[in-house]
Amino acid sequence: MIPSDAASSRDPAGDAASDLRLARTVREESGRVVGALARWTGSLDVAEEAVAGAVEAALVQWRAHGVPPRPGAWLMQAARHDALDRLRRDRTYRDKLALIAAAPPGPPAGTELDDRLPLLFGCCHPALSHDAQLALTLRAVCGLTTAQIARATFSAETAVGQRIVRAKRKIGTAGIPLRIPEGAERAPRLDIVLTIVSVMYSEAHLVAGRDAAADRDLADDALWLARVVADALPREPEALGLLALLLFHRARESARAVDGELVLLADQDRTRWDAPFLAEGRSTLDRAARLRRPGRWQLHAAIAACHADAADAASTDWLQVLTLYDMLLAYDASPVVRLNRAVALARIEGPEPALAEVDALEDALARSHLWHAVRASVLRDLGRDDDALAADLRALELTANEAERRLIAARVER
Structure with a gap:
């Protein structure tokens, strides 16, 4: 004192x-x-x-x-x-x-990243639940408090605390090693690590009850972690792919949220995009491609690069975007990827086949406001304005972020 x-x-x-x-x-x-x-x-x-x-x-x-x-x-x-x-x-x-x-008082010279990476792999062990992996990574690797983690993951502090305690207990009782996997074990474990880092970045955006501004600290932590993994594993193209993807996303942030309002990609002022981040994203993706082992994070980054390379929305190479999504399905056929592919499909083949793809995802995404918002857009292109209005109203009901609510409400009021 x-x-x-x-x-x-x-x-x-x-x-x-x-x-x-x-x-x-x-x-x-x-x-x-x-x-x-x-x-x-x-x-x-x-x-x-x-x-x-x-x-x-x-x-x-x-x-x-x-x-x-x-x-x-x-x-x-x-x-x-x-x-x-x-x-x-x-x-x-x-x-x-x-x-x-x-033990020496600090890590050996030149191995500064090594101690963080085994810890990250341990926190993302498949024996732990997804929520536990995320909470433990944010606590142990990023140093966030329980309160900060609760805000970042939209959870109660008590629930976050319990997840962390249970996860650490499981690491101890199950003897989960804090090490970087080798050989055939590495690829699936690395994908879990990269997924958690990606979720961290996504969690920083469109927070419930807030405007379009990102949680800058959490987003920067995710980008920092992506750099840690990519720098420590420079021969892993998927680690480079995720880093490239987050760099492209980060480059667009100043144009994506303006005065608290959400601006869709097609309407963004591209002069506000960060040129150094874009250049680093492209060079990082090129490094990954030279390793000649494609994967889902590289393909996600390649799609982001297509948008980054277009001088304006009208110049977007939608055929290339659709082709990349078709390739991505071999690695990631999740409903969200298929929904995004349907948006590209609408640009190439028209709204009718796109609507068929969107409707096929109803069972998986009916509780997602994004599914209803995409469906509304496709229905509007088909001239089905009443159905489009109903879909937008449902999207509005399911949206917790205030900026997204205002964006959808503006479409409803037209």
């Missing part, structure tokens, strides 16, 4: 700068530190608690004495000491003391 006389002399601006640097350090380093400590101690719980203790210590010490020259190394050392103290107090882990005491 800071004495009252010291507290009275504190510099609020300095404290704010220190706290901001700490927040950035936690975001960048906590996954690496948790991964290293979990590997050394054999306990994800001990690792997480040690990092939390180190963050609490940093909050006080950095304010009092300034940010250290190497914040990440400071956090690693403080967490390591905290873990040692916890192990000394716990008989169960006393035999682990020699391991962590002998």
